[in-house]
Amino acid sequence: MTEGSLLKVSGLRTEFATYRGALVAVDGVSLALRRGETLALVGESGCGKSVTALSVMRLVRRPGRITAGKVMFEGQDLLRRTRREMQRLRGSRIAMVFQDPLSTLNPAFTLETQISESLRVHRVARGREARERSVELLAAMGIPSPSERLHSYPHELSGGMRQRVMIAIAVSCSPDLLIADEPTTALDVTLQVQIMDLLAEIKRTRGLSIILITHDLGIVSQFSDRAAVMYAGRIVEQASVSELLGRPLHPYTEGLVGCIPRLGRPDVPITPIEGTVPDLVRPPVGCRFAPRCPRATDRCVASEPPDYRLESDRIVRCYLHEKSSLASSGEETG
Amino acid sequence: MTQTLLDDQLIGTTAATAPGLLRLLARNRAALVAAAVIAAFLLMAAVAPMLASHDPNQQRSESIRVPPVWQAGGSPRFPLGTDALGRDLLSRIVYGARVSITLGVIVVLLTMIVGTGLGLLAGYFGGWFDAFVSRIVDVLLAFPFLIFALAIMAATGPSLTALVLALAFKGWVDFYRVVRGDVLAARGAAYVTAARGLGASTAHIIFREILPNVVPPIIVVATLRMATIIIAEASLSFLGIGVPPSIPAWGTMVSDGRADIATAWWIATLPGLAILLLVLSVNLFGEGLRDALDPRMSL
Numbered sequence: 162m163t164e165g166s167l168l169k170v171s172g173l174r175t176e177f178a179t180y181r182g183a184l185v186a187v188d189g190v191s192l193a194l195r196r197g198e199t200l201a202l203v204g205e206s207g208c209g210k211s212v213t214a215l216s217v218m219r220l221v222r223r224p225g226r227i228t229a230g231k232v233m234f235e236g237q238d239l240l241r242r243t244r245r246e247m248q249r250l251r252g253s254r255i256a257m258v259f260q261d262p263l264s265t266l267n268p269a270f271t272l273e274t275q276i277s278e279s280l281r282v283h284r285v286a287r288g289r290e291a292r293e294r295s296v297e298l299l300a301a302m303g304i305p306s307p308s309e310r311l312h313s314y315p316h317e318l319s320g321g322m323r324q325r326v327m328i329a330i331a332v333s334c335s336p337d338l339l340i341a342d343e344p345t346t347a348l349d350v351t352l353q354v355q356i357m358d359l360l361a362e363i364k365r366t367r368g369l370s371i372i373l374i375t376h377d378l379g380i381v382s383q384f385s386d387r388a389a390v391m392y393a394g395r396i397v398e399q400a401s402v403s404e405l406l407g408r409p410l411h412p413y414t415e416g417l418v419g420c421i422p423r424l425g426r427p428d429v430p431i432t433p434i435e436g437t438v439p440d441l442v443r444p445p446v447g448c449r450f451a452p453r454c455p456r457a458t459d460r461c462v463a464s465e466p467p468d469y470r471l472e473s474d475r476i477v478r479c480y481l482h483e484k485s486s487l488a489s490s491g492e493e494t495g
Numbered sequence: 496m497t498q499t500l501l502d503d504q505l506i507g508t509t510a511a512t513a514p515g516l517l518r519l520l521a522r523n524r525a526a527l528v529a530a531a532v533i534a535a536f537l538l539m540a541a542v543a544p545m546l547a548s549h550d551p552n553q554q555r556s557e558s559i560r561v562p563p564v565w566q567a568g569g570s571p572r573f574p575l576g577t578d579a580l581g582r583d584l585l586s587r588i589v590y591g592a593r594v595s596i597t598l599g600v601i602v603v604l605l606t607m608i609v610g611t612g613l614g615l616l617a618g619y620f621g622g623w624f625d626a627f628v629s630r631i632v633d634v635l636l637a638f639p640f641l642i643f644a645l646a647i648m649a650a651t652g653p654s655l656t657a658l659v660l661a662l663a664f665k666g667w668v669d670f671y672r673v674v675r676g677d678v679l680a681a682r683g684a685a686y687v688t689a690a691r692g693l694g695a696s697t698a699h700i701i702f703r704e705i706l707p708n709v710v711p712p713i714i715v716v717a718t719l720r721m722a723t724i725i726i727a728e729a730s731l732s733f734l735g736i737g738v739p740p741s742i743p744a745w746g747t748m749v750s751d752g753r754a755d756i757a758t759a760w761w762i763a764t765l766p767g768l769a770i771l772l773l774v775l776s777v778n779l780f781g782e783g784l785r786d787a788l789d790p791r792m793s794l
Contacts (some may be wrong), residue, residue: 215688218692220688220691220692248694248695248696249694250694251691251692251693251694252692252693252694252695253694256692256693257689257692257693259685259688259689259692261685264684264685264686265685265686265688265689266686266689267686267690267704267707267708268686268708269707269708269710270707278703279693279694282693282694282695282699283694327689330693331693
């Protein structure tokens with residue numbers, strides 16, 4: 162079933178030591194990403210999306226620590242790789258694009274230095290060749306007059322251009338997996354679409370697989386194949402994008418979809434999700450969403466529902482869907 | 496809003512790494528004059544043998560305490576007069592520049608390397624190493640410089656090596672503190688995580704990503720430290736525990752002329768003026784540099 166998986170995360174748990182105790186930012190997250198697929202990781206701020214991404218790349222820094230789980234990348238557990246092996250993998254096989262392109266580019270260097278650096282570190286190209294490759298990359302990212310741009314410093318570029326440069330650096334060594342952590346959040350709306358179009362094009366031409374972290378369901382619906390909804394460190398629902406947005410099952414997903422304003426339909430009210438996210442140092446005993454859930458029962462508060470696997474690879478963590486679970490009806494898919 | 500603010504600040508920093516630094520510096524009249532004075536001193540030290548009309552150590556019993564040429568009794572043979580032993584003041588001041596500048600440069604380079612290195616490591620890795628070095632720094636800051644200098648010079652006898660050690664003993668602390676603080680801030684910067692995400696090694700991150708961003712403050716500290724070191728060297732020489740007596744040094748000369756200050760003012764005053772002029776210039780230049788490198792000041 163996971164034959165075509167490029168990345169398979171299972172039971173990932175990442176904790177941060179705080180004065181009040183361990184904050185479990187990512188708690189038992191399991192995901193699978195097929196080759197050539199875009200998986201969106203959706204959820205509100207602080208739900209653990211970014212930490213999940215950083216954990217996959219093993220970039221979590223003190224006081225954070227990955228305490229359990231497996232990150233299988235092409236059949237090998239990244240959590241068992243040595244530091245040196247991880248270093249070689251980062252940038253060359255798995256690359257990352259971050260939210261704020263101004264602060265992720267080093268202010269002290271020109272674009273040429275920064276792009277060719279990555280090529281040089283991974284021994285892809287050096288010297289003149291690296292320069293030529295950099296120009297090609299910038300051109301491929303839709304940056305006008307790329308050879309002149311190479312001598313620019315990051316502050317001399319607009320926000321959209323910087324993000325194009327970051328993407329150029331990320332794909333410079335032809336990685337298999339690109340993790341884009343809110344790549345368009347710092348940009349204005351017109352640029353968001355341009356950057357997302359660029360990512361989609363790169364994915365097509367270079368055969369990349371993408372994990373797209375976002376809280377923008379509009380972007381999810383247009384640019385991804387499947388989506389996983391995260392809440393308070395757990396994945397609450399995983400499904401194909403059309404199913405997830407068309408027929409959300411988990412009350413939290415429903416809530417998120419209900420928050421999308423409809424253009425030209427002022428009669429459809431925006432329904433906010435009441436309450437706030439739980440404290441992750443002392444999470445609720447039952448379902449993490451129960452305190453905010455309009456349909457929570459006593460059972461939801463008392464014990465946490467497991468993952469229910471439904472038809473067509475859909476997974477939902479909610480008692481409401483216990484009945485339709487494939488496992489409980491005996492149709493184990495294995 | 497924030498974006499523009501950030502942009503403006505960055506324009507300041509980066510202009511500083513480019514030829515723009517000279518342009519910014521040129522806007523500061525005082526720093527420009529200071530730079531010229533420093534250049535003159537450097538030139539003077541470099542060509543000292545050509546500039547000095549006499550051997551700086553040659554004593555002449557027949558012409559002691561000759562006043563400068565513009566005063567009654569002055570002689571064109573000794574343009575700035577002679578001291579109590581009949582040594583030519585001009586030659587001694589010219590040679591004295593060599594000692595002050597050479598010692599200053601050596602000590603500043605030494606302390607810069609030590610302080611920057613420790614600062615990078617402590618700032619980046621933190622933990623016990625940071626705690627250890629930072630406690631040493633606290634102790635050093637509470638330790639009187641003169642007492643240490645006295646102790647080391649008394650123990651080893653006056654020599655240039657001992658003097659360099661005495662001057663460098665505490666000097667690295669300033670570099671350490673500035674670098675550590677800036678590295679601490681840079682360590683969490685997104686570009687560091689991004690570099691790590693692209694497969695950069697720790698050494699690469701420290702030296703290629705972070706270090707270039709802390710160079711401007713290092714340059715400023717180095718300049719200002721230079722002034723302090725020159726003063727400290729002169730003070731030690733004045734006390735007789737600095738530069739060995741066989742080498743002409745400004746501090747020693749001020750000390751030599753101290754007894755005659757009422758009758759032969761030039762012997763102590765002229766080398767004192769040299770110290771004042773050089774230190775003042777270095778300080779003004781350092782401040783100009785700081786303003787040019789600090790975006791908030793330059794815009």
